Amino acid sequence: MVDRLIELRNIKKSFGSVYALGGVNLHVDQGEVLGLLGDNGAGKSTLIKILSGVLKPTSGDILIRGKPVSNWNPARSRASGIETVFQDRALAVQQSIVRNIFMGRELAGRFGWLDIDKEISEARRLMREIGFTSEVFSPHSIVGQLSGGERQGVAIARAILKQANLIVLDEPTTALSLTETAKVFHFVRQVRASGRSILFIGHNIHHVYDIADRFVVIDRGHSVLEKNKNEVASAQDLINFMEDVAKPRALEDLSV
């Protein structure tokens, strides 16, 4: 029996009269990489925001290791070991690297005074781990001075600061160069090797196929496919399936 880390049951989310999610089921097991696929507007981002506590579902249950959660919010999501690297990276660009790494998780002692020395040394260690090998940047450097790949590095450093059980990567390879993409892949494999889980969201089906152990495809707010990697012959299979899902409805729409 695999260890079920997190489970979303029949999650619905509506914005006014518009249903973004119409009952999605999703689970992530310990130590696996789950690839979440779907076209634009399928509801991927909404699902991620619910998982990270930013949005509250209209209905449905969230279970952490089998136990339903209550009063779900970003602080609780992070406290349950879920770290999200958002598509826009969620960085405060006028602040230093160290302030971004400790955003919402400041190392403070008595009466809330910051332990800045400890934060700096932690930030230095994380920056080394994710490969800020040059001396050009220090933990005091302002994030606005960094390139896209470097900012992604800061967002990832923040996600691995604590022993997260699940790291959610929302479109982590968008706008990255080939070498930077390879580094993200390497990072994902390292996390899996350490027995922890990744939820990998991507547009690029080839990327997701390469990295994930299992795939879930969502379309217009519903999960329409769930397959293990050994059940899918190639990335082309996934592409064909997604095109099939998109086609019939498109034709129905036209035949009105």
Next chain:
Amino acid sequence: MSEISTSPVVTGGALSPRPHPAERPLGRFVVANRASIGSLSVFLVMLAIFFVANPRVFSSWGLYASILTTLPVAIFMAVPLVFIVTAGEIDLSFPATMGATSLAFAYVVQAGYDPSLAIVAAVFVGVLLGFGIGALVVYAGLSSLVATLGMNFMLRGLILIATQSKSIALPGLADTWVSRVFSSSVFGIPAQFLWAVGFVVFCILLYTRHRFGAQVHIVGDNPDSANEMGINVKLVRVKVFAFMGLGAALAGVFSTMINFTWWPTSGDGYLLPVIAAVFVGGTPPWGGIGTVLGGAIGALTVSFIQTGVVGAGMSGFYVQFFYGLIVILSLLGHRWNQTRYR
């Protein structure tokens, strides 16, 4: 802590033989305090011009002692306003809050209680009003510019209605231990100024080395990200308004203790000079960054203009012109001095 070791996710750029300026202690100090160093330069240049215009007046200690007595009132409000602007908000209601808190102070003293109790009452009223104004802005989702403007009118109106616009004389305040501690002078330096210096030092630490300050910066910089990372954005915003209320209360208490009289207009004249002080000091209006020390120096600069212009032998008609000139020159200076990342 994480045991993951990965190959680089990011590229660091070219290797540099010299450490980054942010890594050298002196370099870091200059970079971190660029805005306050700039504001201090503006003040010193202004002082030098006044001095050349009238060396006799500007070499007498009396002039400075009088400025150092009244300056703290502006500092107690300019510094918390730096927190508000950094958090991406604005407050125009602090003059009326200063009026209301000093009225509370005056009522308690008038009723015959110890002035220290009156200070507690003023601070309580200030923090409560700040919380109320903050909650109104944050939880009702109102624009802080418009909502606090409305609150300023409303609160001032209530003060005028309650007191029938009559001042309250507090002669009994003169011989109390509270007045000796808060408004005497130590070796010729007004006690008010020493308290203000203590307040500024505390606020610098709060701003740069406390969780509250760190979250104020992040909320003003990117509230969505702050929320996504589990910061209670609304609570942080309400807290900065409460802190502003505390500052307005201290300003009200100190100003009443200078004159031993409460005026119905208490606080009225401070709106624009205090706001100008924050921006002259180098805190930009877009939120996320700022400088507490700069705000205090800005208050010094703005407070000095009136005395300076008259002391330099010019007519009082020049005061407004110089206010404007200093504000514009400071903004130009800071624009050139700061890199904007958003």
